[in-house]
């Protein structure tokens with residue numbers, strides 16, 4: 548389910564930070580989430596971390612999914628995590644996808660980043676993950 | 689309630705949460721609206737509608753930039769459709785709003801229609817009220833933009849801008865779509881694409897032919913993605929509002945809009961009590977059986993159901 552008993556729908560930001568211009572993956576995920584009943588806020592290309600965090604705040608997002616193919620994941624994820632915390636969004640899930648080496652993924656997980664999906668992930672896995680993880684982190688309406 | 693105070697103080701975090709509460713129909717959301725109602729009414733509400741892709745979000749972003757440079761507190765509520773198949777939605781209006789949104793002091797909220805058909809969501813006006821109470825001075829409402837049944841926005845907004853583009857067809861199509869009937873101002877966007885003069889000519893002819901005989905509808909050319917014509921558009925909105933306030937038409941429209949909204953809310957509440965109240969399913973079942981036993985008529989029973997529900 549993508550809503551709980553209170554009638555709330557899960558709202559997810561799908562963002563594409565940084566300079567690389569490949570947003571196919573992000574679009575595929577956005578469409579899959581919509582088809583699974585999520586309200587997806589798609590922010591488009593070249594987003595700064597600040598823009599993404601502001602969007603999460605104003606949209607009352609339950610999760611922020613970012614796609615990073617540029618190799619900048621070790622700077623972008625920590626920066627975003629920090630911004631979310633600073634703005635009081637400790638309960639907002641930050642996860643993502645891209646080409647991320649296992650060691651980096653492990654390091655990011657320790658910092659508090661959620662699951663990171665590699666290229667070719669079945670979108671159903673992403674959907675299932677969010678459906679389980681969001682209510683765990685944000686049980687309230 | 690702490691959240692109400694936070695909203696009044698203008699906290700974006702609190703406003704974001706508060707909008708979710710009213711959007712989800714949570715009791716906390718209704719409490720919030722009760723607590724804040726005396727602080728609602730000072731903001732100016734500007735509606736934008738027009739066919740998909742005509743440049744509504746881009747124009748809002750540029751107008752917001754003009755206004756915030758002047759120190760106005762701007763908010764945007766942009767509505768996109770909910771998929772009737774999945775119940776999900778892809779909300780894409782932020783893509784074109786990085787100028788204003790990037791400034792960090794413009795509040796921008798995407799909203800899915802969640803089954804409403806009039807171009808706005810049920811909670812759009814509630815969200816606008818919350819933003820108003822939070823001290824936002826200009827609130828833009830961007831509709832779904834299907835070009836049909838845009839009547840809702842003309843009730844929710846003090847001024848409606850209809851965006852058209854040379855690509856979206858000729859003046860006859862614009863007339864057919866019914867969009868022009870809700871227009872207070874028309875902006876011909878994508879003026880760089882050519883054909884804008886032709887469209888403007890068509891529209892002026894249409895207006896002269898008596899589509900809206902009692903009022904002059906300003907028609908402007910804009911090029912939203914370059915900010916061209918946007919300061920003029922803002923000035924036209926303000927001139928419109930100024931004139932309407934002077935003539936009393938501004939308040940009159942707000943009253944009509946509120947009448948409409950009250951009817952909708954009342955119907956909603958009655959329906960909720962009728963079909964969602966305690967023992968409602970049993971009462972309906974009993975009533976149906978009474979009709980089938982020829983003890984009462986369908987209308988008589990329906991009236992009795994309403995009486996019972998409202999008790």
Ligand SMILES: Nc1nc2c(ncn2[C@@H]2O[C@H](COP(=O)(O)OP(=O)(O)OP(=O)(O)O)[C@@H](O)[C@H]2O)c(=O)[nH]1
Pocket residue numbers: 738739740741742743744745746747781784832833877878879880881910911912913914
């Ligand atoms: N050539 C040209 N392109 C424009 C102009 N204004 C906006 N655009 C482009 O038109 C496209 C759609 O703009 P949006 O602002 O997203 O349009 P919209 O009406 O909000 O679209 P929906 O919300 O999807 O209905 C974008 O690629 C804009 O950059 C303009 O004046 N000229």
Ligand SMILES: [Mg+2]
Pocket residue numbers: 744745746766780781830
């Ligand atoms: Mg738009």
